[in-house]
Amino acid sequence: MTPALLAAGDPLFDEGVDGAVLxxxxxxxxxxxxxxLTAVANMIWFERKLISFMQNRIGPNRAGPIxxxxxxxxxxxxxTKEPLLPARADRTxxxxxxxxxxxxxxxxxxxxxxxxxxxEILGKQTRLQIADPSWGILLLLVCSSVAVxxxxxxxxxxxxxxxxxxxxxxxxxxxxxxxxxxxTIVAVVLFSGSLLTSEIVISQAAEGPFGYLPNWNILxxxxxxxxxxxxxxTAELNRPPFDLVEAEQELVxxxxxxxxxxxxxxxxxxxxxxxxxxxxxxxxxxxxxxxxPVLLGPAWLWGLIWFFVKxxxxxxxxxxxxxxxxxxxxxxxxxxGWKKLIPTSLVWLLALAALKSTxxxxxxxxxxxxxxxxxxxxxxxxxxxxxxRVGSRRSTEESAPVDPRRELRGxx
Amino acid sequence: xxxxxxxxxxxxxDPSKAEGTAVAGTFDDAQEMHGRAETDPLELLRxxxxxxxxxxxxxxxxxxxxxEVGEDETMIINMGPQHxxxxxxxxxxxxxxxxxxxxxxxxxxxLHTGMERTAEDLMYIQGxxxxxxxxxLAPFSNEAVxxxxxxxxxxxxxxxxxxxxxxxxxxxxxxxxxxxxxxxNGMDLGAVSMMIYGxxxxxxxxxxxxxVTGLRMNHNFIRPGGTAADLxxxxxxxxxxxxxxxxPRLDEYDILLTGQPIFTDRTQGVGVITPEQxxxxxxxxxxxxxxxxxxxxxxxQPYLAxxxxxxxxxVGTYGDAFDRYAIRLEEIRQxxxxxxxxxxxxxxxxxxxxxxxxxxxxxxxxDESMEALIHHFKLFTxxxxxxxGETYVAVESPxxxxxxxxxxxxxxxxxxxxxxxxSFVNLQSLPxxxxxxxxxxxxxxxxxxxxxxxxxxx
Numbered sequence: 001m002t003p004a005l006l007a008a009g010d011p012l013f014d015e016g017v018d019g020a021v022l023x024x025x026x027x028x029x030x031x032x033x034x035x036x037l038t039a040v041a042n043m044i045w046f047e048r049k050l051i052s053f054m055q056n057r058i059g060p061n062r063a064g065p066i067x068x069x070x071x072x073x074x075x076x077x078x079x080t081k082e083p084l085l086p087a088r089a090d091r092t093x094x095x096x097x098x099x100x101x102x103x104x105x106x107x108x109x110x111x112x113x114x115x116x117x118x119x120e121i122l123g124k125q126t127r128l129q130i131a132d133p134s135w136g137i138l139l140l141l142v143c144s145s146v147a148v149x150x151x152x153x154x155x156x157x158x159x160x161x162x163x164x165x166x167x168x169x170x171x172x173x174x175x176x177x178x179x180x181x182x183x184t185i186v187a188v189v190l191f192s193g194s195l196l197t198s199e200i201v202i203s204q205a206a207e208g209p210f211g212y213l214p215n216w217n218i219l220x221x222x223x224x225x226x227x228x229x230x231x232x233x234t235a236e237l238n239r240p241p242f243d244l245v246e247a248e249q250e251l252v253x254x255x256x257x258x259x260x261x262x263x264x265x266x267x268x269x270x271x272x273x274x275x276x277x278x279x280x281x282x283x284x285x286x287x288x289x290x291x292x293p294v295l296l297g298p299a300w301l302w303g304l305i306w307f308f309v310k311x312x313x314x315x316x317x318x319x320x321x322x323x324x325x326x327x328x329x330x331x332x333x334x335x336x337g338w339k340k341l342i343p344t345s346l347v348w349l350l351a352l353a354a355l356k357s358t359x360x361x362x363x364x365x366x367x368x369x370x371x372x373x374x375x376x377x378x379x380x381x382x383x384x385x386x387x388x389r390v391g392s393r394r395s396t397e398e399s400a401p402v403d404p405r406r407e408l409r410g411x412x
Numbered sequence: 413x414x415x416x417x418x419x420x421x422x423x424x425x426d427p428s429k430a431e432g433t434a435v436a437g438t439f440d441d442a443q444e445m446h447g448r449a450e451t452d453p454l455e456l457l458r459x460x461x462x463x464x465x466x467x468x469x470x471x472x473x474x475x476x477x478x479x480e481v482g483e484d485e486t487m488i489i490n491m492g493p494q495h496x497x498x499x500x501x502x503x504x505x506x507x508x509x510x511x512x513x514x515x516x517x518x519x520x521x522x523l524h525t526g527m528e529r530t531a532e533d534l535m536y537i538q539g540x541x542x543x544x545x546x547x548x549l550a551p552f553s554n555e556a557v558x559x560x561x562x563x564x565x566x567x568x569x570x571x572x573x574x575x576x577x578x579x580x581x582x583x584x585x586x587x588x589x590x591x592x593x594x595x596x597n598g599m600d601l602g603a604v605s606m607m608i609y610g611x612x613x614x615x616x617x618x619x620x621x622x623x624v625t626g627l628r629m630n631h632n633f634i635r636p637g638g639t640a641a642d643l644x645x646x647x648x649x650x651x652x653x654x655x656x657x658x659x660p661r662l663d664e665y666d667i668l669l670t671g672q673p674i675f676t677d678r679t680q681g682v683g684v685i686t687p688e689q690x691x692x693x694x695x696x697x698x699x700x701x702x703x704x705x706x707x708x709x710x711x712x713q714p715y716l717a718x719x720x721x722x723x724x725x726x727v728g729t730y731g732d733a734f735d736r737y738a739i740r741l742e743e744i745r746q747x748x749x750x751x752x753x754x755x756x757x758x759x760x761x762x763x764x765x766x767x768x769x770x771x772x773x774x775x776x777x778x779d780e781s782m783e784a785l786i787h788h789f790k791l792f793t794x795x796x797x798x799x800x801g802e803t804y805v806a807v808e809s810p811x812x813x814x815x816x817x818x819x820x821x822x823x824x825x826x827x828x829x830x831x832x833x834x835s836f837v838n839l840q841s842l843p844x845x846x847x848x849x850x851x852x853x854x855x856x857x858x859x860x861x862x863x864x865x866x867x868x869x870x
Contacts, residue, residue: 055608161489165511165851240602241674249497249600249855324668324676327602329852330511 010198011118012126020122027121029315032130036109040273047272047319054323078268081261088159089258097157098259098266101150104143105273112141112280113198115290115303116205127198128290128300136195137185140281144236147270148174151238151245154267155255166254169330170245176337178320179233183345184225184232187352188217188285197284205291218286221352226286228345230314233278235337239318241325242333249327254318278313283307305312339385347377427508443519445488445505455822459507459515463846482856493522497600497855500865504842504854511850516843520836523869531829535795536562540828542634543816546831547627549592552578552585553809554867555634558829560715561638561805561818562636565798568767572717572759574638579716579753581624581634583747587658588617589810590740590747593862594665599738600859601678606668613661620650637771638764648755655748662744670738679734683845683857690839693841697812697834698739699861705732709808721753733860740862769796795824811835811862831870835863 012021045060045068052059060067085091114128133139148171155167172290192200200217208215218226235242246254253259256267283289287310328336354373358366416512448456487508492498493684501522507515531542542553556578563570595610618628623644625631633640669675685695687703700707708725710718726742728735764771772791773784798820806815812834821827838861 051605055605056612057608161487165489169511240604243602245854249602250852252496323605325603326598326669326672326678327852328674329678330850332674332677 008140010127010129010132012124014125020124024121024124024126028126028130032110033106036106036273036276039276040269041075042068043272043276043315043342044071044268046315046320050316050319051323054320057142075265077213078265079262083163083257083261083263086159090157090159093153093157094258095263097150097151097154098263098270100153101147102270102273104150105148105270105277106240108140108143109195109273109277109280111136112277112284113201113289114307117199117299119300128303130197132196132198134196136197137189137200137281137285138195141182141185144174144181144274147186147274150270151255154259158255158258160258162251162253163257164254166245166257169251170255173238173242173245173333173337174236177232177341180228180337180341180345181236182230183342183349184229185285187221187225187345187349189218190349190356191220197289201284201291204288214288214291216286216288216291221286222348224348225345225352228284228341228348229286230282230317232337232341233282234318234321235333237274237278237318239275240322241327243327244330244333251412275315275318276311279311279318280307282311282314293348293392339388343381347374347381350374419790419834426588443505443514443517445507445517447488454653456515457825459517459843461847463517468711478635486514491854494521498858499596499863502839502858502863502865502868504858506846506851506854508851511852512844513849513851513854516683516846518623518839518842518853520839520865520868523865525870527870528831532827533825536636536789536798536826537795539829540635545866546833546870547809547811547814547835547864549589550585550810550865551629551631552634553807553814554831556582556716556817557805557807557809557814557831558818559634559804560807561803561816562798564805565801565820566636566769566770566796567799568637568765569717570638570765571762573642573761574760574763574765576754577639577643577714577763578634579718580643580751580758581621582716583750583754584617584651584654586618586747586810587654587744587751588614588621589616590744591658593740593810593859594737596862597859598669600674600855603669603672603675606665609661609665611670613658616654616657620647620654623647623650635764635771637767638762648758651751651755655752658748660746661740665730665741670741676734678852678856679737679860681730682733682772682849682853683860684730684732685841685845689844690731690841693844694837695812695841696837697808697810698736699812699838699841700745701726701739702728702735704729709806709813713806715805715807719749719838720757723747723750732867733856736862737862797822797824798826806832809834811864811867812838831867833867833870835861835865836868839863839868 012024048070049059049067060070063069063073085094110130111132112129113132118125118127120126131139151170151174152167155163155165155170158164167239188200189195192203194200194203204214204216204220206215213219238245243256244250246256251257256264259267288306289310290307292302292306294302350373351370354369355366358369429485445451445459451459490503491506491507492503498504503519503522505515505517505519506513521796524693525545527542527546531539532544539562540555543554546554568799591610591614593610595607595614598604598606598610621631622628624647625633625640627633685693685699685703687700687705690700690703690705696707704727706725706727709715710723711725723746726739726746728739731740768784768787769791772788773781777784778788800820800822802817802819804815804817806813808814813832814834815832817828817832818826819828842857842861849857
């Protein structure tokens with residue numbers, strides 16, 4: 001693989017690969033991984049502590065100051081415990097599945113840019129970003145697709161019924177919501193003109209409309225893709241209110257019911273890791289990533305600060321959602337995904353594309369094209385939903401469950 | 413259960429199988445759900461939610477039942493007795509088509525402690541200690557219904573203060589029980605914070621119970637002949653503080669759940685039961701009222717002094733899980749309304765009958781009166797004798813009609829005690845309500861019945 005494929009947007013490889021470059025790459029991987037581990041551990045603590053405050057509880061407070069070491073303690077405990085293998089489980093797949101979920105969570109994190117401008121390390125210009133491959137944001141979709149296999153295979157390989165139900169739910173839910181997720185990413189890519197996360201951030205760091213508004217995608221794309229992305233991402237993460245896959249009250253533990261010790265820990269790690277990654281992706285795609293005003297000191301430091309502040313907003317939101325909302329039902333979740341999010345994101349994407357294609361042309365032309373696009377897609381949507389409604393009515397008439405009592409009344 | 417199991421694996425049917433079988437014989441075969449082909453048609457009908465009772469002599473032919481799905485397309489799944497949302501040890505066998513529930517079989521008895529039998533070995537004076545453990549979320553209802561049955565057989569008239577103290581405790585108990593329902597219902601639907609909030613409010617009520625009876629549950633405070641003690645000094649202030657503190661919290665529940673779109677989607681139209689079905693299944697309490705049947709024993713068969721207080725019977729319309737939630741929420745408000753009236757109307761006087769044969773003499777009398785000492789000794793060693801007879805007394809417990817059927821043979825112990833547990837009877841409507849719903853609906857429906865397994869299995 002050429003460096004360009006792995007780091008298309010990074011000036012690090014411009015002058016060829018030498019020792020310093022290798023050291024920098026190794027350093028970035030190491031630091032990135034450590035930061036990620038710390039972030040996940042702290043996210044678990046943050047979630048437990050915050051939800052405790054929301055629920056009039058104290059939360060973890062035994063291990064370390066204000067319970068900060070609780071996650072470490074739990075991790076050590078889980079990794080030193082004896083893993084149990086259910087009698088009817090498929091050993092290989094059962095052991096593989098947690099890794100299939102945990103590894104993509106880490107890998108996806110590598111495309112997050114932490115600085116807008118390159119920084120000088122060891123005499124080389126480079127971005128605070130572990131990898132900047134030319135396929136950029138597509139890596140996120142790749143990783144989340146692979147993670148589905150982990151969840152699905154875990155449930156299937158457990159050889160028990162509740163995990164099986166969980167894995168059926170998981171595959172349906174995550175695949176459906178990836179469609180909406182992908183469509184909103186297309187909108188972002190359309191306006192940023194690049195798949196590279198670094199380019200997406202750079203385009204958002206430019207001066208925005210009216211001179212005082214930020215040029216963030218949340219404003220440029222008109223909020224709707226942002227909301228769709230947040231909802232779809234929440235579903236993709238299996239976070240409440242979309243946590244049907246591991247719905248404790250229904251499926252006991254869903255796909256991870258049979259997991260204990262290390263396997264369970266990896267799933268747990270992946271779940272919170274994905275939350276951090278996905279929040280970082282939202283910040284990168286819609287809120288300008290590390291972009292923000294530089295006050296005192298080096299620009300990269302302010303980039304990190306702004307990034308962290310924006311990240312915290314979303315992490316807080318996820319905990320807040322969990323503390324507040326009841327869980328969706330399976331069919332309602334599918335309805336929301338297929339009948340609301342996907343059509344809306346499609347229509348919005350078409351409107352954005354029309355706007356983009358008429359850029360620089362006269363206002364009237366712009367208005368006409370956008371209106372035609374939106375009008376046409378709304379009409380299509382209305383016809384389609386009408387067709388769906390008629391179809392479902394027919395099918396309920398045909399397959400209406402037979403009331404056994406009706407049969408009985410006939411005989412008495 | 414009338415089913416005749418023809419499973420060849422059953423050791424009872426084929427004793428030769430018992431030899432050489434290493435498995436310890438727990439004969440739960442009749443409790444399992446079987447494939448459609450092996451199930452008795454009548455049983456199949458029940459499991460698919462036919463609420464009708466068959467007239468004598470009518471048999472069901474398997475051919476009459478239409479098979480909705482192929483045998484190999486369904487999965488029989490075991491939910492409980494160890495499951496997070498079966499409220500203890502309820503066990504459900506479900507036949508699923510995908511996630512849709514086709515058949516339900518509720519299996520009970522995992523918490524059976526033989527309380528009805530135990531009651532026959534305990535004196536009447538000890539009886540309330542026993543029954544209070546049945547419905548552990550509404551212990552006062554159990555104590556009250558047992559005490560009232562004994563008093564009816566004895567023919568004693570309670571002093572008014574005892575009646576009103578009982579009413580106060582019963583209504584506060586309804587509040588605490590319904591608050592716990594709010595907690596578990598929220599939890600079962602995935603609103604985890606609601607659980608903590610419900611427990612938090614219930615704690616206020618339990619603190620008052622502890623002040624009055626010394627215990628948070630299993631009080632043994634309401635006894636045949638009155639109550640164990642008078643209310644503590646300053647109880648009015650405590651009760652009024654409860655009446656002031658809880659309603660604002662209920663308004664918060666409204667904000668958090670009642671209007672919440674996900675919550676209404678999850679509960680409205682879920683677990684629907686018609687009034688006819690509910691009556692045919694002898695449902696009572698909130699389950700019955702949610703279908704629109706206006707029936708509350710407190711108003712329709714007044715006991716204690718419920719005819720002297722003013723309250724509304726809350727009735728639903730659709731018979732779904734949301735109605736049952738909304739009814740319970742409003743019933744908390746109504747109970748607090750009753751409690752406020754009780755504070756105003758509480759009569760002065762004795763808290764128990766001063767009948768030396770039924771209630772112990774005051775502690776101070778024992779030191780100065782030989783006769784009092786003898787009565788005290790006799791009462792707690794032999795108990796009091798209850799004249800021969802039988803009676804059925806029912807109260808409206810937070811879960812429905814809680815009845816106590818008591819047969820006395822003239823001795824100091826009941827000849828037979830039977831409890832009509834509302835949770836037990838209400839659970840019989842599960843096959844009706846679960847049919848056609850999803851697993852997630854099953855959880856919502858079980859939660860909306862609010863069963864207490866201690867009372868189901870007794």
